[in-house]
Amino acid sequence: MSNNDIYQTPLASRYASPEMAQLFSNKTRFRTWRQLWVWLAKAEKQLGLPIPDEAITQMEAHLDLTPEDFKVAEEEEKRRRHDVMAHVHAFGQVAPAAAGIIHWGATSCYCTDNADLIFLRRGLEIVLPKLANVIHKLSTFAVAHKDLPALGYTHYQPAQLTTVGKRATLWIQDLLWDLRNLxxxxxxxxxxxAKGTTGTQASFLAIFSGDHDKVEELDRLITEMAGFEYAYPVTSQTYSRKVDADVISAMSSFGATCQRIGGDIRHLAATKEMEEPFEKDQIGSSAMAYKRNPMRSERMCSLGRHLANLCKDALDTYSAQWFERTLDDSAIRRIDIPHAFLTTDVLLRILDNVVSGLVVYPAVIARRIREELPFMATENFIMRMVALGASRQDAHERIRVLSHEASAVVKQQGRDNDLIDRIKKDEFFKPIWGEIDVLMDPKTFVGRAPEQTVRFVEREVKTALAPWASVLSGEVSELNV
Incomplete structure (x- = not known):
């Protein structure tokens, strides 16, 4: 059957980068098992076990599996119902000098768990630079738009002005926390x-004739060969599934961030203040040709929802383990760990693509401000009138009456907000008629938003991205679909 005849996860076939999809492939998984067996044999030989040089030479020559290797392993697994032993058998066929010592003293989790930890580490090493790049690009966007006033929204109702750049810093700050967590x-x-069947290292103590020092050195040597700084001091048959929960929880939190950012962009697209990139020949709708749907941000929200919910699986799997291990963690981890990394990778590709081409519409933003600013400026008018000797209560009452009249015109007649015209015709406010335009300048309503933006990027962002300086680039992630 071809790939078109069977279900494939769209995370790998449709969305993810080749490097992440390959990381969780069978080829990578089983090659890693073989590498682990080589490290075990080398360490055991170094510590005095009778392992011939030819055995290690043959093993190293066949780290990469051939189609025939896969076929042999598949047939053996059907017979034995055990994937690790099937691959021990397949490896032994191509490395006959090592057939008797492959997996010596180990349990299945020596292969599966150590390999998974390698994949967790490598997966994070793939996504972390991508996240740093997204933060870098979004920071450039924030500084470029630090002075552009825009309506703030609380309760999704127009509120005091902010700037386009300041709003972007809110997204960046959340992403910085994701960078910290990951x-x-x-x-x-x-x-x-090398911890043995139930984590006691009893099997290794036996093959080293009760020499505890050699058992500990075996553990250290294999850990060093794998490039890890330390081995967990105690394990059961497995490493604690709390490790998976910690890693996936950090990715799940990033998934929630993507939903948050994607939701904001979708709302801004609806008001026509900002849009994600839209390609020249892109079709927004099969029926409504004029549509410019925010499909990237919608996909980001969709996959972010999936990723955010995976932490529940990981936590449930951890808490469901009994004593030294139960196998109810196996099937779900085969799904959840790859899905978490593939989804994180996909979301970073989408996010990178979006922030690299965000489109801002200053004229629309200015119009939205003009529609709402008269109401927000009334406090300035009251304060200025009081400064010139008027009663605050009288000024407040006049503003209240005129505001309600203008609001009725907007809501009931669908006309423009005419509050300023009403104020300019009301004799009570004659002392400030000449100052109204100055008092209405949007830039006077944004507070310290520009300064906050620059200070945040210069202090927080640059410090956080310093370790990633060598990988920051202007390249844009291409989306498969």
Missing amino acids: TRAHGDLGFRG
């Missing part, structure tokens, strides 16, 4: 190492 998860990763 970096911490990467730094916390340890290795399972």
Whole structure:
């Protein structure tokens, strides 16, 4: 059957980058198992076990699986109902000098768990630079638009003005926390190492004739060969599934951030203040040719929802483990771990593509401000009248009456907000008629938004991105669909 005849996860076939899809492929998984067996044999030989050089030479020569290797393993697994032993058998066929020592003293989790920790580490190393790049690009956008006044929204109702750049810093700050969480998860990763069937290292103690020092050195050597700084000091048959929960929770939190940013962009697209990139020949709707649907942001919200919910699976799997291990973690981890990384990777590609080409419409933003600013400026008018000797209560009452009249015109007649015209015709406000346009300048309503934006980028963002300076680039992630 071809790929078109069977279901494939769209995360890999449709959306994810090749490097992430390959990381969780069978080819990578089983090659990693073979590498782990080589490291085990080398460490055991170094510590005095009778393993011939030819055995290690043959193993290293066949780390990459051939189609025949896969076929042999598949047939053996059908017979034995055990994937690890099937691959021990397949490896032994191409490395016959090692057939008797492959997997010596190990349990299945020596392969599966150590490989998963390698994949967790490598997966984070793929996504972290991409996240740093997104933050870098969005920071450039924020500074470029730090002075552009825009309506703020609270309760999705027009509120005091902010700037387009300041709003972007809110997204950036959340992404910085995601960068912190994922970096911490990467730094916390340890290795399972050589711990034996229930984590007691009894099998290794037996093959080393009761030499505890050699057992500990075996654990250290394999951990070093795998490139980890340390091995978990105690494990059961598996490493604690709390490790998975910690890593996936950091990614799930990033998924929620993507929903948040995508939702804001979708709302701004609806008001025509800002849009995601829209390609020259892109079709927004099969029926409504004029549509410019925010499909990237909608996809970001959709996949962000999936990623945000995966942490529940990971936590449930951790809490459901009994004593030294139960196998009810196996099937769900085969799904959840790849899905978490593939989805994170996809979301970063979408987010990078969107922030690289955000389109801002200053004229529309200015019009939206003009529609709402008269109401927001009334406090300035009252304060100025009081400064010139008027009663605050009288000024407040006049503004209240005129505001309600103008509001009725907008809501009941669908006309423009004419509050300023009403104020300019009301003799009570004659002392400030000449100042009204100055008092209405949108830039006087944004507070310290421009200064906050620059200060945030210069202090917080640049500091956080300093370790990633060598990987920051202006390249734009292409979307598959």
